[in-house]
Amino acid sequence: MTDTLLELEKVVHSYAGRQVLEVERLEVKEGEMLVVLGQTGTGKSTLLRVLNLLEQPEQGVIRWRGQELPANHARLEIRRRIAMAFQDPLLFRASVFDNVAYGLRLRHRPKTEIEEKVGKILGLFKIGHLATRNPNQTSGGEAQRVALARALVIEPDLLLLDEPLASLDPVIKEELAKDLIEVLHSLNVSCVYVTHSREEAFMVADRVAIIEQGKIAQIGDLEDVFYRPASVSVAGFVGVDTIIKGEVTEQEKGLAVIRIDHGQIEAITEYRPGDKVFVCIRPEDIVVESFDSEVHAGHKASARNHLKGKVTGIRTLGAIAKVNIDCGAPLVATITKRSLDDLGIKKDDEVIASFKATSVHVIKSEVIPPPKSSPLPAGRQA
Amino acid sequence: MNVIWQGLVEAVKLIIRLDPEVLTVLFLTLRVTGTATLIALVLGLPIGTYLALNEFPGRQPIIALINTGMGLPPVVVGLFVFLFLARSGPFGSFEVLYTPTAMIIAEIIIATPMVMGVTVAAIQALDPRLQLQIMSLGANRWQFFWTLVKEARLSLLAAVAAGFGAIISEVGAVMMVGGNIKGETRVLTTAIVLATRQGQVSLAIALSIILLGLTFFVNIFITKAQQGKR
The missing domain is CATH 3.40.50.300 (P-loop containing nucleotide triphosphate hydrolases)
Structure with a gap:
């Protein structure tokens, strides 16, 4: 006290x-x-x-x-x-x-x-x-x-x-x-x-x-x-730009596989298969690479997650650039302006977004009781 | 021009000689206007501040009334103070008519709405967030009030100057309730009126110069307080 x-x-x-x-x-x-x-x-x-x-x-x-x-x-x-x-x-x-x-x-x-x-x-x-x-x-x-x-x-x-x-x-x-x-x-x-x-x-x-x-x-x-x-909502407020809805499909000693639209994500979490979750990734934890099919054929890296997607928008804020990527689900990554220039990424380019399983934070979606009259808004459905 | 010149010479003589009659008039003027200004401040500052800071039903009509009071014709004030203090009036038993007290009462009624009205405006013109800042630095109620008054001092001292100027130059009301009795209720303004009527033009001019000098002197102090620590 x-x-x-x-x-x-x-x-x-x-x-x-x-x-x-x-x-x-x-x-x-x-x-x-x-x-x-x-x-x-x-x-x-x-x-x-x-x-x-x-x-x-x-x-x-x-x-x-x-x-x-x-x-x-x-x-x-x-x-x-x-x-x-x-x-x-x-x-x-x-x-x-x-x-x-x-x-x-x-x-x-x-x-x-x-x-x-x-x-x-x-x-x-x-x-x-x-x-x-x-x-x-x-x-x-x-x-x-x-x-x-x-x-x-x-x-x-x-x-x-x-x-x-x-x-x-x-x-x-x-x-x-x-x-x-x-x-x-x-x-x-x-x-x-x-x-x-x-x-x-x-x-x-x-x-x-x-x-x-x-x-x-x-x-x-x-x-x-x-x-x-x-x-x-807290995630959104503290700067987690990527929040994707998904469902845990596998669980092995704390490493879970989460199914999202058009793909899957590996994350460190204790949630069980069948649990509906939100996957949160901070933009600075996402690595962006330009996509080259030959290089990526035998590519290996320690990061557990590699999602292929298309750049939908780039916004530069001083020395930093925010890259929006559509991997089936929308992803936001921050990279330095210099990397952006080196990679030569433009809108509509194909890229690989990578992040570690440890960088993924998983929130269990709360069960929202259905309201009496109007149906649930699609985005909030548990 | 000759008359005015003579008046100026006479004025200098009166002032150098420290004429006892003139001194009596001068001190009474200072006493009456000083007391009235002080009481107007004691009443006007807290009430004006209260009105500026608090919302309550009837607040707007009260402020409108005060603003009307700022333009009260002094003669009307004199008339009502006379009627109230006259022997047959409700406060006749106090027997203060034709005394300096009666003059002070009339002048308070003239000056208070001025101080109050300007205080309301001056306090309202301050940044409202200042109130929270003052309280959050540990002020009690009295310190809070005093800090606000100090912050608004530019406008408030202008109010003091205006109020003081209005009552030191006041003739009608003090004449009606004071009676311009020699040695008792004769002030500079009423003395000037009398001297002029009696054809003592040089005396009237001398008294006018003293009145102007006195007002100037007081305003030097007010201005110093106002502008000194900007």
Whole structure:
């Protein structure tokens, strides 16, 4: 129990009659970086307000270090152990120093302590030289550093971040993410980091919670959630571009053969023959080769899966290209732009898509009870 | 031109001499307008902030009423304060008519809607996300209010300047409820009216210059507070 900082249990909250949050259980552990990943309008910001004790949920229990929260008026003390920063810096009309000193002044800290702590945190965020500037004399990245310093100067137990890097350029974003994590570690601050960006989640997370329509669809270590998503919708959200419906036909010591339309896939899974499943493959795990019938006649490789298909589309994103391949089922692979050029792949070319059995994640399709009136949509049929 | 020149000379003499009568008028003016401005702020800032931040039925009519109040004719205010404070009126027993208190009451009624109305607009003009940011940094209710007021200070100090300017230059209402009694309720504006009527033009000009100087002086402070720490 001692290592759980804040805990929500059976928390339900609504706005204007619409339920926006339904959290069965959520724990924030001491010293961890928990990323809450979800699309816009899925209740992420409401969750943060509840965690910040600024919004009283309609139902449920909130515990701080194992203790149930006191009545509303006595919460300030605990609330003051928590700080929050947002996507926009929202700085005050005052110097950088005064902005950062704000939280300490609210807590009536002595002047010498304020000067020492503000100086220290500005140093940690590498903005000591900005102390006397006004917010309008800082760049976007600098202003966000000020905002984060302002939240962290009080040395909170818990830092809440609402899309803190979403407005920044990729390079600045990466630098700040790195510095932020260093500061959090050096101050031993737990952090709940809300974002819609899985790149950011990848950069910072220890654990990830996927939130869908106010509910936590999956929570676990970063690798677990990204490489072993618990449901098809989570898989789609964490960047699994290839999700194919199939059925297990063979099973031998954890290596299964799964029949899909026009082919089969080998995967590491315990599911039994007859089980209906979804096959998930991350795009970076798929290797693309141009198809040459002579070469492929005697071709051997360690990857268990080789699917022949036709390129249906290529999209380049900077140094990376996304290749859509129709192998009976649609596959998406990411390869470097350079490989794309070397292979000379064009639309409608025939290619071989290969991937290891260990790169395949299998989700058992849930049995969806048939609705009373309309028939099931074809794609969801179990 | 000669008259005006004489007035200027007279004004300088009065000011250098520190004429006791002029000083009395000057201090009373400062006391009445200062007190009224302060009370208007104490009433206007929190109520205006509350109206800006909270939704409740009847809020819009109240704001409309306040905005109307910003343009209240001072003479009408004077009339009603007079009627309420007159011996036969509902508050006649307090016997404050023709005292500085009556003048302060009238000026509060003139200045408060100005402060309140501008506060509503100024607080509403702030980024609404700032409220959550302030609370999430650990502010209590009072600190929350004070931070918002500080963030809106550019507009709010303009309101203070406008409110103060309106009541220091006010004649009609203070004349009606104060009575322009020498040494008791005579302020700069009413003294100017009287001097002009009595043909003491140079005295009237001297008092006008003092009034303008005083307003300017106060506005220097307000502007410093407003622009100083941008």
